[in-house]
Every structure is written in structure tokens, then in C-alpha cells.
Amino acid sequence: xxVAAPTAxxxxxxxxxxxxxxxxxxxxxxxxxxxxxDPAAAEDQGVGFxxxxxxxxxxxxxxxxxxIPGQIxxxxxxxxxxxxxVRFPDGDTxxxxxxxxxxxxxxxGPLAATTRLTPRVAPRVHGMGLLDAIPDDAVEAEAAxxxxxxxxxGRPNHVPMDGALRVGRFGWKASNPSLDRQNSEAxxxxxxxxxxxxxxxWGDCTAAQTVCRAGPHGDSKQFEGLEIxxxxxxxxxxxxxxxxPEGGLEPPKDAAGTALFAAVGCAxxxxxxxxxxxxxxxxALSNRTVFPHSDLLLHDMGxxxxxxxxxxxxxxxxxxxxxxxxxxxxxxxxxRLTLLHDGRARSVTEAILWHGGEAEKSRKNFMDLPxxxxxxxxxxxxxx
Ligand code: HEC
Ligand code: HEC
Numbered sequence: 001x002x003v004a005a006p007t008a009x010x011x012x013x014x015x016x017x018x019x020x021x022x023x024x025x026x027x028x029x030x031x032x033x034x035x036x037x038d039p040a041a042a043e044d045q046g047v048g049f050x051x052x053x054x055x056x057x058x059x060x061x062x063x064x065x066x067x068i069p070g071q072i073x074x075x076x077x078x079x080x081x082x083x084x085x086v087r088f089p090d091g092d093t094x095x096x097x098x099x100x101x102x103x104x105x106x107x108x109g110p111l112a113a114t115t116r117l118t119p120r121v122a123p124r125v126h127g128m129g130l131l132d133a134i135p136d137d138a139v140e141a142e143a144a145x146x147x148x149x150x151x152x153x154g155r156p157n158h159v160p161m162d163g164a165l166r167v168g169r170f171g172w173k174a175s176n177p178s179l180d181r182q183n184s185e186a187x188x189x190x191x192x193x194x195x196x197x198x199x200x201x202w203g204d205c206t207a208a209q210t211v212c213r214a215g216p217h218g219d220s221k222q223f224e225g226l227e228i229x230x231x232x233x234x235x236x237x238x239x240x241x242x243x244x245p246e247g248g249l250e251p252p253k254d255a256a257g258t259a260l261f262a263a264v265g266c267a268x269x270x271x272x273x274x275x276x277x278x279x280x281x282x283x284a285l286s287n288r289t290v291f292p293h294s295d296l297l298l299h300d301m302g303x304x305x306x307x308x309x310x311x312x313x314x315x316x317x318x319x320x321x322x323x324x325x326x327x328x329x330x331x332x333x334x335x336r337l338t339l340l341h342d343g344r345a346r347s348v349t350e351a352i353l354w355h356g357g358e359a360e361k362s363r364k365n366f367m368d369l370p371x372x373x374x375x376x377x378x379x380x381x382x383x384x
Contacts, residue, residue: 001026004068004189005218005227014218014227016192017087018064018205022024024236025195027122031243035336036079036099036124036343048122049343050190051101054309056115057072058108061203062189067107071215075103077119079126081344086353088367094102095355098304099344108209118171118307121343126326127245128170131292133276133285134181136167142295143269152268152358154297154321157313168312169296172341174320175311180237184228192253193227194219201227242284247384248291248325257380260373265362266381269321271295292323293384302356305340328382348378 001023004177005013027034027048034048059074067073088094096151099115139156146154157168159177166177176182184195192203201217202209220275223229243368251273252258261267270293281287298318308316319341327339327348338349345351356365366374 004191005216007218009254011136014193014201016064016066016068016175017202017212017215017217018067018074018209019192019203020064020066020190021048022191024191027190028125031125033338034125034343035338037082039079043109045076046100046121049077050120050122051103052120052151052309053115054116054118055100056112056206058206058208059111059115060206060209062204062262063103063206064192068215072107074108075104075106078102078104079119088371090371092371094349094353096350097344097346099334099342101342116307116309118309119145119244119342121338121341123172123322124326125240126243127248127290127292128179128182128243129241129282129285129325129327130245131296131323132241132274133171133279133282133288134274134296135277138274139167139169139296143297146268146295146297146359152267152299154295154299155267155313155318155323155359156296157298157311157320159312167296168314169320172319172322173311173313173314174296174298175314179241180233183240184233184279187233189227195226195228195233196224196230199214200225212311228347241282242340245292245323246329249292252380252384254380254383256375256384260377261380264369264377265359265364266377268362269295269297269299269359270324271321290325293326294323297321300357301357301359304354304356305342320324322382324384327384348372348381 002012002015004015005376007013035046036049037046038044060153063074065073065076084096086094101119143154146152158165159168161177168174168177168178170182184197186195187195188198188203194201201219202213205212217290218227219225273289273291275289298314300317301319306317339351341346352366
């Protein structure tokens with residue numbers, strides 16, 4: 001947990017001036033996922049929920065909902081749901097909740113007319129080291145295979161890093177190519193602290209937010225002139241790299257479930273396995289075949305999920321196939337499932353029913369299954 005500067009030790013100060021949370025675990029409790037605000041609970045902010053934007057000239061890339069004393073927070077994300085009923089061919093029904101997002105108490109005037117919001121819940125963060133160790137080439141080869149087969153059309157996100165283009169894999173739009181960079185960006189956008197890769201001590205405050213930029217910060221000489229020096233980033237990096245997935249280290253045992261998952265078309269994007277690169281320095285992550293059930297590629301998921309906010313090569317309707325390993329154990333801190341990039345889906349069935357675009361055919365196949373087979377597929381996914 002970080003606190004506002006200045007403090008006597010300087011080791012844990014530099015929070016904000018504007019921020020979303022004081023530490024990683026506030027949004028990723030026990031490494032699990034977040035949830036959106038509860039519209040029925042006054043002023044609830046959810047857990048690990050953030051509204052990102054396509055670079056607003058005043059508010060920047062993300063709404064920071066908290067501020068240290070003497071500073072003004074940017075606003076509080078709100079959500080309203082409209083319930084809809086979906087009817088299966090056999091007469092069963094499911095309820096979906098279609099969200100509309102807003103911001104209460106905007107602290108710095110209206111958003112620009114061109115600014116669009118992209119809501120995100122914190123993903124589960126177990127198994128990150130293994131995902132980081134999957135070679136770029138393997139992801140590119142999967143995209144080439146999909147182009148050739150023509151069933152789905154996944155594309156890698158290409159993100160500039162250290163003067164080269166790397167394959168993005170972290171974040172709901174695969175906008176971050178490496179764990180280290182993902183973690184450093186979290187310090188900047190979510191906590192408002194500087195690191196070797198994001199050096200501004202004011203985090204996401206824009207030049208228009210002069211009071212924030214002039215506010216107290218915790219850059220200090222003994223920490224490379226930063227708030228978070230490379231040694232601390234290294235520790236957090238190492239902790240997450242070693243946090244094993246809650247499942248997905250062995251192939252699924254349910255052979256009939258595996259066949260059903262493939263027959264319905266889920267496996268086209270939720271690719272069962274990848275093999276990590278050889279790395280003698282990290283034997284636990286080296287040359288292992290693991291089962292995240294994601295191709296790590298971007299897919300057009302249709303209008304229902306679109307945010308119309310591009311990130312590098314990801315377009316407005318594109319999302320990265322979510323790894324499904326450990327989903328049941330880590331979907332929410334309180335035992336409730338909270339799925340999809342904005343946490344709108346409360347069950348695996350709801351999540352599937354939101355699949356459109358390239359996944360439209362697979363959603364239809366699922367709806368046409370007999371009731372028992374649908375249940376069996378959902379059970380299979382929960383066990384991955
Ligand atoms: C305000 C809540 C919040 C805080 C605080 C936060 N995160 Fe996150 N985290 C998120 C959200 C939201 C995403 C998804 C981002 C996206 O889609 O681009 C995310 C994504 C991630 C991912 C990528 C997971 C994946 O499956 O791709 C990692 C790793 C991560 N965070 C680590 C951290 C670390 C380390 C810290 C502390 C330095 C941290 N986070 C602090 C909300 C938070
Ligand atoms: C065209 C590629 C594609 C196909 C086919 C597909 N998915 Fe997905 N799936 C995705 C993407 C992309 C997301 C992330 C969407 C988002 O968060 O908005 C996703 C998300 C999910 C989630 C939510 C996971 C979470 O943690 O939030 C579940 C569950 C899921 N898919 C299961 C399935 C099942 C079961 C099938 C087969 C019926 C299937 N998917 C078919 C691409 C696909």
C-alpha cells in the first residue's frame with residue numbers, strides 16, 4: 001500500500017496525486033478478478049473497476065476516482081443496466097444485463113466531445129509468467145493458421161517496445177507485450193507512481209491538470225530519482241511471474257467435454273495449449289506445454305461488446321481471447337462470477353450469449369445444443 005508524499009522514510013510515498021487505488025491487491029484481491037460498481041448500492045465503486053478512454057485532452061487515459069488531500073478526484077464511474085431476455089430454441093431463457101456507463105462528479109469539466117469510455121474490470125492475474133513466456137513467433141504462427149483455415153480471423157496486437165514491435169498479450173485488448181511493462185503501467189495509471197518505464201510522478205495527469213502536476217510527489221534520490229525504482233518493480237514482477245495458474249497445467253481430463261468444446265467452435269479462439277520458450281534461467285517457466293485456453297489474439301466480437309476505442313492494432317470491436325484457466329476459482333473474490341471485459345456477465349452462459357462477430361456461429365451452435373449438453377459445456381469451462 002502506498003501513501004501520499006512526503007513521508008519520513010520515502011520508501012512508500014508518492015501516491016497520486018490522483019489515483020484509483022493504493023495498491024495492486026485493492027484491485028486484484030488474492031490475484032482474482034474485480035467487479036463493476038453495484039448500481040443498487042449508493043456510490044459503490046466496484047472492485048478493480050476502471051474507466052479508460054481514448055486520451056481525453058484533460059482527463060488523460062483513465063478516470064482516477066481518488067485524490068490525495070488538497071487535490072480533486074476526476075469523478076466516480078457509474079453503470080446502469082437494462083435487463084434483456086434471451087430465449088433458447090428449446091424454450092429455456094437467460095437474462096442479460098446491457099450496461100451504459102457514465103461518470104458522476106466530474107472534477108475538471110466535461111469530457112471532450114470525441115472522448116469515448118472503455119470500461120475494464122481487473123482480470124485474474126495468476127499464470128502471468130507462463131503467458132509472458134509464450135514466444136511471439138508461436139502467437140504469429142497461430143494467426144497464420146487461422147488465416148489459412150478461414151474459420152476465425154485472430155490477429156496479434158503489435159505494440160512498440162524498446163524500438164521493436166512485440167506481440168501484445170496482457171490487458172483486455174492485448175495492449176501490453178510484457179509483464180514488466182504491464183506492471184509499470186499499473187503504477188502510473190492506477191496508483192499514480194513513477195517507474196523506470198513511466199517516469200512522470202503525476203501518473204496520468206495531463207498538462208491541463210496544473211494543480212495535480214504541481215502536487216507533492218515521492219521521487220527520491222536513493223530510488224533512481226523515481227517513486228518506484230527498478231528493484232521494487234523487479235520484486236512485483238517476480239511475485240506475479242511465479243504465481244501459478246489455478247488450473248491449466250495439465251490437459252483437461254474430460255475427453256467428451258473437450259470434444260464438445262471443439263465441436264461448438266470454442267476451441268478455435270480458446271486454443272487449448274501453447275508451449276513456452278526455453279529459458280534456462282527460469283526452469284519453472286521453461287519449455288512447458290500449458291493450457292490457458294486462449295490464442296492470445298484479437299477477435300472482432302461484434303457490436304454488443306464493442307467500445308469503439310482502438311489500442312494499437314486493436315480496433316473498436318476487438319478483444320483478446322480471455323484465458324479460461326482457473327476461471328471458476330478466481331473469477332470474483334466473493335464467489336460470484338464476474339466475466340467479460342466490463343464484468344457484465346454473471347455466468348458462463350451469459351458470457352457466451354454476448355459473443356458476436358467472429359464468434360457468432362459458435363454462439364448459435366451453443367444455443368442450438370440440447371439443454372443437457374449446454375450444461376455439460378458450462379461445467380467443462382468451469383473446470384478448466
Ligand atoms: C484500479 C484498479 C487496479 C489497480 C490498482 C491495479 N490493477 Fe492491474 N489491472 C486492472 C485492470 C482494469 C486491468 C485490465 C487493463 C486493460 O484491459 O488494459 C489490469 C490488468 C493487469 C494485468 C494483466 C492481466 C491480464 O490477464 O492481461 C496485470 C499483470 C496487472 N494488472 C498487474 C497489476 C499490478 C502489478 C498492480 C500494482 C502495481 C496492479 N495491477 C494494480 C486494474 C488494476
Ligand atoms: C471468435 C473467437 C471466440 C470464440 C469462437 C469463442 N470465444 Fe469466448 N471469448 C473470446 C473473446 C475475445 C473474449 C473476451 C470478450 C470480452 O471480454 O469482451 C471471450 C470471453 C469468454 C469468456 C469470459 C471469460 C472471462 O474471464 O471473462 C468465456 C467464459 C468464454 N469466452 C467462453 C467461450 C465458450 C464456451 C465458447 C464456445 C461456445 C467461446 N467462448 C467461443 C473469443 C471467442
